[in-house]
Amino acid sequence: MNKKKLIYTENIKLSERANRLIPGGAHTYSKGDDQFPANAPKIIDRGSGCKVWDVDGNEFTDMAMSLGTVIMGHAYEPVLEAVRKELNRGVNFLRPSVIEGELAELLVDLIPSAEMVKFGKHGSDAVTGAVKLARAYTGRKYVARCAEDAFNAIHDWFIGSTVITRGVPEEIQSLTLKFTYNDLASCEKLFAQHPGEIACFILEPISFVEPADGFLEKLKMLCEKNGTLLIFDEVVSGFRFDLGGAQKMIGVTPHLSAFGKAMANGFSVSALVGQKEFMRLGGITHEQERVFLLSTTHGGETHSIAASIACINEIKKQNAIKHFWDAGKALMEGIKNAAAETGAEKYISVSGYTVKPAFAFKDETGEVSMVARTLFLQETIARGLLMPYVVPCFAHKKEDIDFAVACIKDALQVMKDAAEGSGMAAAIEGRIVKPVFRKFN
Ligand SMILES: Cc1ncc(COP(=O)(O)O)c(C=O)c1O
CATH class of the missing domain: 3.40.640.10 (Type I PLP-dependent aspartate aminotransferase-like (Major domain))
Known part of the structure; x- marks a missing residue:
């Protein structure tokens, strides 16, 4: 998959305003800058189905669907x-x-x-x-x-x-x-x-x-x-x-x-x-x-x-509940296959119900790690996928799942290469993401 050329002029300008005026820069902690790597879009302009566009017009496939609320798709x-x-x-x-x-x-x-x-x-x-x-x-x-x-x-x-x-x-x-x-x-x-x-x-x-x-x-x-x-x-x-x-x-x-x-x-x-x-x-x-x-x-x-x-x-x-289960299953299976094909199984674990999949990212020591999570997010975002977590929705069709799996496969390859080379931390451009629940910033 090609990496996208992400230009963030308006993103930076509008994010600075948000951070100046709003504590945390957002109205939900899970939307904050500390939750995303440096190359993430900062301000979203609009959405349709499972696509969102940021304020510079960059398009992303959305796997998180607004904290799990937009279950039928944006602007349904x-x-x-x-x-x-x-x-x-x-x-x-x-x-x-x-x-x-x-x-x-x-x-x-x-x-x-x-x-x-x-x-x-x-x-x-x-x-x-x-x-x-x-x-x-x-x-x-x-x-x-x-x-x-x-x-x-x-x-x-x-x-x-x-x-x-x-x-x-x-x-x-x-x-x-x-x-x-x-x-x-x-x-x-x-x-x-x-x-x-x-x-x-x-x-x-x-x-x-x-x-x-x-x-x-x-x-x-x-x-x-x-x-x-x-x-x-x-x-x-x-x-x-x-x-x-x-x-x-x-x-x-x-x-x-x-x-x-x-x-x-x-x-x-x-x-x-x-x-x-x-x-x-x-x-x-x-x-x-x-x-x-x-x-x-x-x-x-x-x-x-x-x-x-x-x-x-x-x-x-629309019998959408069945769709949520099936879409999640296709994604989980696709990710497991991608991990096997790239030999990166030890860097990602996939678990949970298919309607609510859970992912954990592991570094070269085998520990669940924010460094590994950051690298995964950085590399999927670079290819046009937003997946801080997954909420299968009615708008996720086969082509969207296939696209997500292709992005994830590339990201896993990068993680594996980094782990076997100079280490995952060295492959990160910018900050490491943090958990919401922590005592100090
Ligand atoms: C399990 C669970 N219960 C309650 C809430 C609170 O919902 P709200 O943010 O709409 O107040 C959340 C929010 O993420 C949640 O995940």
Whole structure:
């Protein structure tokens, strides 16, 4: 594959402005300069399908699809058509609009745990709403979260349990406990250490690893035995593993769950869903003490809700869930073959569900390494591929997967040559990428 001639005049100018005015230069840490090598495009101008163009007109194939939100493709016309229709009718009103009930009904039909629904704008709104409700329902203060989940919410109860604790009071930090996925004993231990004090267990029901030995069923039973709520964070898995969420696929129904990301093809909608017994506490008709659940000015924004209805209908109509699984499978197989053909198997590992592939990059010592990741990103970007992570979407067709695999094969060859020559670090032009969750810059 030829390397692209990447000229970044406008990119540099506009990125300097963004960095001068916006802390981190972006509104999501995973979009920041520290996440990408020096040759990455800095400012995106537009997208269509699985292609994006930067502000200098350079074209890239996008494997990340905007943090997993744009599940049907950039500027997907059936969703845009539904949005345009709502825009002309007004976008927010002093009382609920008809479309809120329409999406709520659709979600209740699709998601096993959904008897009632409350909308937000971000996955964090829905996840933290669920935690609040669990604390209110149980009258308990501790939250147990899965240690392997990379992210659940921007709020203090979660961020205080990461390495970036600055700004989160120690009292708050101490209220979030951690358990290990697929390790029921680690959950039992928390119950033994904090009897009658844990409000909820929250986790991504499936992420990269399969639930083993009935872990989720057993965790639900354990929670119920201890009067604790089970919350599934389906912000990523929802509308991707299955239209009814991972809970539908695996057949375990939590008490509450949170959806976001892919539910509106990039428009901002999230949903806290759950059983009536809990959700009704956020309402205005019960006789108990009130719970201030989610209440947001923009939660009922009509065009985002219309985008979600259109997105869900298109996923159904196009049988898109099957497409996500198949596209991911083709990519994973292509990468494994490319690694075998170049003899670079020891520099990349491919794992996880095909609908959510995971990659790790290793250096010449065999360790997973940011140097190896940087070199991989640098070499794929040089050939026109953006793949900081992979979210298979409906717009990824065979030719896009073939293109991605060809770019990756070249990148693996460069990694192998560097590893066997002067070392991977010497082949990097500029900075080494860093993890988002680190204590210091
Ligand atoms: C599993 C998971 N839950 C929750 C969130 C929070 O979603 P949002 O960024 O929309 O608040 C994320 C975001 O990446 C996530 O990956």
